[in-house]
Amino acid sequence: MLTRRSIRQNFLIKLIFASASLIFIFSSILYFYIEKSIYEEKHQELLQYAKNISNNKSIFYMNADSGDTLLGLDIEIIYLKKAHQDMDLYEKTEHKHTYLTLIYPFNLEKLSYLKITKEISQTKKILDKILNYIFVINIVGFVFVILYAIALSKMLISPIETLSKRLSDMNEHLMRPIKVEELPEEFEPLGETLNHLITRIQNFVKYQKELFIGTAHELKTPLAVIKLKNQVTLIKKRTPEEYIEALQVTNKTIDEMNIIVSNILNIGRQEGAQLEKPVEVDVILFLREKANNFKLLAENEGKELSINFEPSGFMAKLQLSLLNQIIQNFLQNALKFTSVEGLVILRSSQDDFGLLIEVIDEGCGIDESVDLFAPFKRQGNKSGVGLGLFLAKSAADALGAKINIKNRVDGVEGTVASLQLNSKLSCIIPRKKRK
Known part of the structure; x- marks a missing residue:
């Protein structure tokens, strides 16, 4: 059902109005062109009669096929009180007959003029028929435009109806991804987002x-x-x-x-x-502030926190509380599992995906076959509920980021917890190096 807020209704109205306007303008131009051409032809015909009479004292040079041209032709000489150098052409209708009259100078010294009148009733009827035909064609064309607009609008909203139907058939037990390759190219971003x-x-x-x-x-x-x-x-x-x-x-x-x-x-x-409104934040500056807080905690526990941030600035629009929850969980776990006099590294670098943030510890490592992001999953020799990484994973999904935990491969026992922020929602901001 079409409503005031319906895109399809607005599209139909605009397309029909534009098409109808185009048909009307084109038909009007066509009719006026035909009318002007016919009248110009009649004008030239009367003008030729007048020239022949003035120059040759005859209507025209007789030809074998020109006898019918005299039908409906009336020629007379009139006298005016004042001389007029220009010709005068006008049209009048009497008793349902239409006449075209030309006033042409004949003898200016005697103020005499040729008045040539030609009946153009048949021509007028032909023009009326042409106008009627154009009117009928416009009505038929307008109907076709309406049908075409309805079919086109239905075709344009068909992908949306398909997506809506597929989404309405889904529930928490049956959720299948949409086949993006089956959608029109313009709807592929919408399909990927869904x-x-x-x-x-x-x-x-x-x-x-x-x-x-x-x-x-x-x-x-x-x-x-x-x-x-x-x-x-x-x-x-x-x-x-x-x-x-x-x-x-x-x-x-x-x-x-x-x-x-x-x-x-x-x-x-x-x-x-x-559900918080995302704010624009410098992620590198945030990491420095977070590192300063945890450095004190690490020193208090007899451990060391090392930092290395590249690039010098990275702006991103996100929910800061979610990012804080992830980094805080990474650092808390790293310090918890790292032994006294151990080293924890917080670093960042740019990759093809965006900004890569890593927290590297010297703990006991993990069993990579276990899903550590599931709730109540615990590993290692430290106590805990097992919800920290679950919360970090949920926060990363909400940010559109990637999160991962794996064992170190540099010969040192420990883990590497990483977070990748998407560069589509962020940008690098260069900073001047401090002297």
Whole structure:
């Protein structure tokens, strides 16, 4: 159904109006050209009669096929009170007959003029028929224009209807990417954007399911421990010290549950951060500020944080809180798994994709066959809930960035956590080197 906000309706109205205007203008020009040509021919014919009479005292040189030209021709000499050097041509209609009259100087000394009148009723009828034919052709052409505009507009919105139908048939259990190669070239960017969105939705649904299952499992275990401890405590009477010890164990388990709940709340905050308005920020400047904060933490733990940033400036439009969550998680993990007197490196460089940010540690490494970005996945010899990398992955997807964790290949044990920001949404800003 077409509405006021319908693109198709606006297209139809504009195309029909433009086509109708073009048909009207072209038909008018054609008719006026035909009319002018016919009248010019009649004018020249009367003018030739007048010249022949003035010069030769005869209407025209008689030819075998020119007898009919005298039909409807009236010639007379008139006298005027004042001399007129110019000719006069006019048309009049009497009793449904149309006449074309030419006043031509004959003898200026006697103020005599030739008045040649030619009946052009048949010519007028022919012009009227031509006008009617043009009018009928315009109506037929206008109808064809309407049909063509409807068919063309339907063809133009057909890809959108196809995309809409495919998207309406999808649900969280059945989500298939759109075949971009089957779309018109102009709709390929839209198809790619929708596929990117579908991928994000698939990842979101997958992680949400894993999150719910993992949360239930993680909360079920400490609750079972609390219940078991309480049951054992209630079996027999105990000393106050033993009750205090049991309560301390229970409080410790509750603290672990609070950590899980806090991380789940962070997921909700992150989803809210994805809706924040992106701001333009210098990523390199942000990394320097972040590194300065973590340098103090590293020194306090007896570790070293080294930085190396290239290029000197890199502007990007993004949600800063999401970028902060990723870098903070990388640095926290790197410092947590790196031993005392170990080295953590934060560096950046430009590649074909955009800006590559890397955090390199000297930890225990990872099992690369395990999906560390799934919720509640933990590796290494340090405690944790296992939601940090899950949050980092979700933030990277929201930024349209790539995230990866792999083992070092330079002969040193440890991992390399990397984030690649897309250069389509950013640019390099040169800075003057400090002396």
